[in-house]
Structures are given as C-alpha cells and as structure tokens.
Amino acid sequence: MALVDYISSDEDETLDKSFADVSAGNLKRKRDLTDELPPLPSKFHDLYASTTRVSTRDDPSLHGGRKRVTPHVEGNWPTHLYVEWYPSTSESESLSKLISIMQQGLPSSDKPKIHSFLTSDLGAPLPLHISLSRPIGFPTELKDDFVTSLERTIKSSGIRPFEVAFSSIDWVANFENTRWFLVLKVETFCDSLNKLLHVSNMIVQDYKQPPLYAMPNPAKNNQTSSKNNQASRKAASRTAASNARTKIDWSNMQDVSHGFHVSIAWMLDAPPEDFFSSTKGPITTNFKDLNHTRIKIGEIKAKVGNIVTNIPLQTKIVEGERLFGF
Secondary structure, eight states: OOOOOOOOOOOOOOHHHHHIIIIIIIIIHHHHHHTSSSOOOOOHHHHTTTTTOOOSSGGGGTTTTOOOOOOTTTEEEEEEEEEEOOHHHHHHHHHHHHHHHHHHSSSTOOOOOOOSSOOOOOOBOOOOOEEOOSEEEEEEEHHHHHHHHHHHHHHHHHOOOOOEEEEEEEEEOTTTOEEEEEEEOOSSOOHHHHHHHHHHHHHHHHOOOOOOOOOOOHHHHHGOOHHHHHHHHHHHHHHHHHSSSSSOOOTTTTOOOGGGGEEEEEESSOOHHHHHHHHHHEEOOOHHHHOOEEEOOEEEEEEEEEEEEEEEEEESOOOOSSSSTT
C-alpha cells in the first residue's frame, strides 16, 4: 500500500508565502492575468451547441413564447450554416448596454420584453453568429453527403480568411414575422461574405433546399413530410453530390451585403413604429467598442442535429491543386 504523500515543511512555507502574497495585493494581478487568457477554441463550444430537449412537441411556453417556424418531421435532421463570433468582455458590455437602452426606451404601457442572445439562462456567455443558410433539414441518408459536398466546395472555392465590421443597428423580422430581432448590420459591401453565401446557397439548392435571402416556396417546403418526395430528393441530391464542383461560377453571384447581420436580442412583438424608426441607424459614438470591432472569419460551421462540423477557409494553396490554370 502506498504511503500518503504529505506536504513537506518547505512546501508548507511556500504555500504560506503564496497566501501572504495574495493578501498583500497580488490577487488583483492574478485576476488581471485571468482576464487576459485567450478565448476557448470554437470546437469546445461545439460540444454544447444544443440545449437539453425538454419536450417531444412544440411547446412555446418552454421557449419564451417562440413557435417552431419549420415543422419537425420525424427522421429529418435540422441543419444550419453559419459563422460564429465570440465577443470580448468589453464588446459584450457594449452589447448589453445597447440592449438595456433599447428595453428602457420601449413605451411603458404593455412593454414587451427584449430577450438577449448574449448569455444563457444560467448567465454563461454565448457565441453570436452570421447566418449563411435558412433553417433546413435532411433525412439521415443525406446529411453526411451534404456536409461532405459543402466541405469539398468550400475547399475548392479559394475563399481565404477575412474580417468584417459593423455599420448600423436595425430591427429585422423573420420570414414569417413571428419574431423581431435587434441586429448589428455588417458593413455595406463584403465580397468574401457574398462568396461564402453564394457557395452555401449553391450547395443547399443542389440538395433541393431553399437558399438564404430568397422567398420561401411553401409547396416545396411541405414536401419534406412525404416519404415519396424524400426518396426523390435523395436520388436528386446524390446525383448532385457525385458531381464534384471543381469550378464555381461567380458570374451570377449577387451582392446581398444588406442582409448580413448579427442578432443580439429578440422580441415576439413588432417594435412600435416611432420606436422602430428612432432606434435604427448608424452605430453611434456611445458604442465605440462596436465601431472598432472586427470579426475574424477563418471557418464556417455546419450544424446538423446537435453535431457541428468546422469547415476552415484555406490559408494557402492546397498541394496538388493547379496553379495558374496549368
């Protein structure tokens, strides 16, 4: 049996000195060092990308009155493509201040509640995101093919890591006008984001899914409830997946920079007209951190069910690819 490893007298003196140092004022320095620790890697957050399921049916009372926009279909995996942003402490403080000001500015009568996206119910910081797809869904047989096709196309697209900035504050409704979002609009023109959206839309349309920033087709969306239509979609999608996209047609890429945004809060009711018009516009000097914020984008994420796949943007020419077309 091993002996208990007691602390030696020398170690005891060291501990006493450490506690003395802390009581002498080094605690603040240690806290400052803690504040400067680098952020957790994005893959760590992916482990907790989904909340615990508390009901087998759509129950708005469990989600602040929110209703499921896309009906759940048994066997379908909800899917979303996006870019994540992890605000710094100072940026989070500015965002919290902005949300608080908005809440205080609402009319006092029947004041609707603004719900923040910045923290969880337990107060833990949450990542924010820029969407690159609408909420879509795939049957089990297709979900892996879709992710593989997206990874291959992103890799061959030549899109490199880039940065984006914010230009204004706005209120944006979802497609069904069932929720309103307080958002930070991305700078007026962002070629790289347009390219990422173009590639994402191209792949989801290959798989017979609706693109982002296009009017939905209810008839097409309702097809997901039919097994026969799932089978036909499966066949069409496999054909698309088997055709490797070695070249991307950029000629039909649209500039939809006006649509890119980061949602920081939401509310169920539309903002009152006077409040709506007075609270949207350029980011003011009251939020200097946001004026100077830059989001570094080096990867996109594909969340299928509760599994998140990180797809990095290429930082160098991939070995084996042709250079100058030869």
